[in-house]
Amino acid sequence: MKNYSDELLEQRINILNSQGLSTYFSYIYDMIAEEIGQSKKILEVGSGAGISNIFLKQSVFRTDFFAFPEVGVMGGYVMESLPFDAETFDIVLAIDCIHHSKSPINSIDELLRVVRKSGKVILVEPYVSYLSYLPYKLLHHESTTWNYKPKIKFDGLPEYTDLASGDQGVSKFLLREFKKEHVSNLFVLMIKYLSPISFFATGGTTRLIPTPAGLIRFLIKLESIIPQIIMKRISSRVLISIQK
Numbered sequence: 681m682k683n684y685s686d687e688l689l690e691q692r693i694n695i696l697n698s699q700g701l702s703t704y705f706s707y708i709y710d711m712i713a714e715e716i717g718q719s720k721k722i723l724e725v726g727s728g729a730g731i732s733n734i735f736l737k738q739s740v741f742r743t744d745f746f747a748f749p750e751v752g753v754m755g756g757y758v759m760e761s762l763p764f765d766a767e768t769f770d771i772v773l774a775i776d777c778i779h780h781s782k783s784p785i786n787s788i789d790e791l792l793r794v795v796r797k798s799g800k801v802i803l804v805e806p807y808v809s810y811l812s813y814l815p816y817k818l819l820h821h822e823s824t825t826w827n828y829k830p831k832i833k834f835d836g837l838p839e840y841t842d843l844a845s846g847d848q849g850v851s852k853f854l855l856r857e858f859k860k861e862h863v864s865n866l867f868v869l870m871i872k873y874l875s876p877i878s879f880f881a882t883g884g885t886t887r888l889i890p891t892p893a894g895l896i897r898f899l900i901k902l903e904s905i906i907p908q909i910i911m912k913r914i915s916s917r918v919l920i921s922i923q924k
Contacts, residue, residue: 684844685729685746691885692729692751700891701882702734704875707900708804708919709735711872712773715802715921719770723794725759726777740773759787767796775804779822779850783830788854788922792867795924803920805851811876812916816848819887825849851918858922868923873911878903880916 695701709732716722716738724732727742730751743762747755757763759774759781772791781787791801808816808826816824821844828849858869878899883889903911 685748687844687886688728688744688746689748692731692734694885694888695731695734698882698888698890699893700896701885701888703893703896704878704882704900705731706735707878707896708775708874708917711919712736712775712802712804713738715800715870715919716771719799721769722771722773723762723764723769724773724775725757725762725791726774726780727753728777729753732773732775741769760790762790762794764794766793767799768794770796770799772799772801774801776806778803778854779805779848780844780846781850784850784854785830785857792922792924797924799924801922801924803851803854803918803922805854805918805920806848807851807873807915807918808849809873809876809913809915811914812848812880815880815916820848820884821886822846822848826852828853851920855918855920858920870919870921870923871908872919873908873915874903874917874919875900876903876906876911876914876916 695705713736722738722740724740724742727744729748730742730753732740733751742753743757744753744755745758747753760783772795774791778784778787795801808824825847826849828847857863878896881891881896881899
């Protein structure tokens with residue numbers, strides 16, 4: 681049985697070797713690069729096997745629980761407790777990792793702590809919608825909860841007994857929390873619902889489908905003209921930018 685670090689390396693290899701999947705992630709990271717802009721001090725948590733260094737030109741300090749020194753990822757970092765002073769970074773990235781957190785609220789609090797005022801925390805996460813719920817529920821090894829609620833808010837550092845576990849419903853929970861009145865007036869929030877078809881058409885990082893890059897580009901272009909009010913109900917992914 682493969683351990684999780686081997687799975688992360690396999691995901692990187694799959695992205696590099698699949699034209700459709702590589703095209704999809706290029707689209708995602710182009711949006712992230714636009715959000716980053718000219719910022720210089722960039723931290724990434726939950727970097728995995730350094731997928732972002734395939735697509736992002738900016739210099740990024742990449743961290744993860746595991747170390748992948750061959751692709752510039754420093755190990756021993758957990759998102760709920762980062763060893764950095766407050767307001768150290770211009771940008772903090774968390775791509776497909778917050779839904780693995782044992783306490784998503786603690787993680788978001790910590791990312792906001794280490795980003796400077798007027799800086800951004802940029803998240804990309806799975807999103808459970810009317811369209812994506814069943815594919816995630818039936819085909820994904822992680823949990824898929826329609827109305828996710830965290831069990832507790834940790835006062836200390838949570839134990840990670842299964843690093844591969846996660847819940848696809850975390851992003852919906854976070855968006856509900858962000859929109860509460862006592863929170864929403866603290867930040868500028870940008871939300872973009874994504875990929876009702878294009879992500880699933882690639883098979884994802886673990887169930888590859890040999891979809892041509894041209895078809896993925898066509899699906900992305902088609903999705904881009906769907907109004908966000910509809911995308912919220914059918915998307916499979918979401919990009920969230922929180923300006924502090």
